[in-house]
Amino acid sequence: MKTIGIINEKGGVSKTTTTINLAYGFAQKGLNVLICDLDPQGNTTNNVLRLNDQIDQKELVKINEDFNESDKTVMDATRILNHYTSVTAFSKDISDVLLDHKLVRDAIINVAEYTNYDGDDEAFSRINILPSSLKLAEVDLKLKQSGHFVEQKLKLALDHIRNEFDVCIIDNSPYTNSLTYNTMNACCKEGDIILIPTKIDNYSIVGLSKTVHMMMEWLQAMPLGFDFKILLTMVNRNKTEKCMVETIQNLFRERCLKQTIRHQSKPVTEANLNKEILLATSNSPVAEDYKNVVDELYREEFK
Secondary structure (H helix, E strand, O other): OEEEEEOOOOOOOOHHHHHHHHHHHHHHOOOOEEEEEEOOOOHHHHHHOOOOOOOOHHHHHHHHHHHHOOOOOHHHHHHHHHHHHOOOOOOOOHHHHHHOHHHHHHHOEEHHHHOOOOOOOHHHHHEEEEOOOOOHHHHHHHHHHHOOOHHHHHHHHHHOOHHHOOEEEEEEOOOOOHHHHHHHHHOOOOOOEEEEEEEOOHHHHHHHHHHHHHHHHHHHHOOOOOEEEEEEEOEOOOHHHHHHHHHHHHHHHHHEOOOOOEOOHHHHHHHHHOOOOHHHHOOOHHHHHHHHHHHHHHHHHOO
16 A cells, blocks of 8 residues: 655645545546545545535524523533534544554545445545544644654554555645654655645745655654655746746756646635535646646556
């Protein structure tokens, strides 16, 4: 199983969009794919499994009823809101797996089965996910408190199932913590990749620099098998951004993917709002860019 970690210390650079479309693109090519959602916000989980993450009117009524039956303190309000916003649709998710790696098979969800997908697109039957929930926000502290192999938990879990999947793609939040280091340690074999989606603006370039620096420091402390690749995203076709693209490509050379992702917000936003995968539903130029990224990675990494 090849492992691809999606990391950048800057938010808003298309980590989740990249994760989802790579998973679908590889599945289209016949690979069995596992997504690990290591972001507590769970956007990848919500999108892939088409979850409704909004609190509906019935739940609002229950929240008011529970609060009216309490002592109506701030602590009561916090407790009640935490209860309703922490409810998860899964008996086990990636939070449980990080705390007990032997639960990994119990937490994996097949996308086609969960969504009752019965269309002609067989790719969905080859996509599986270790879903996230808000419980994951507490796991970083729990792992640190445990003090034992804190950064190895995800690797230990994946060791149980390496022969069952062709590729594992790990989405991350923009915050560097023990979950980030779990991702890097899971990329332990020769040929594994850390993929850094990087938006073309000054703030994201800083995020790229910090992410690469963090990885290089970790590699000195923990010799691992992964290399890293940079995917330039949200690229506008103007002179300034063309110059920035050329500069990054000159600095990192073969570690930059040849294909870049153009800035085209409408099809990406529509796919996210509709809980759809861009490559599965859109013929837009940005979808074509992601298709080319899948082809490039598949050609270089799986052939």
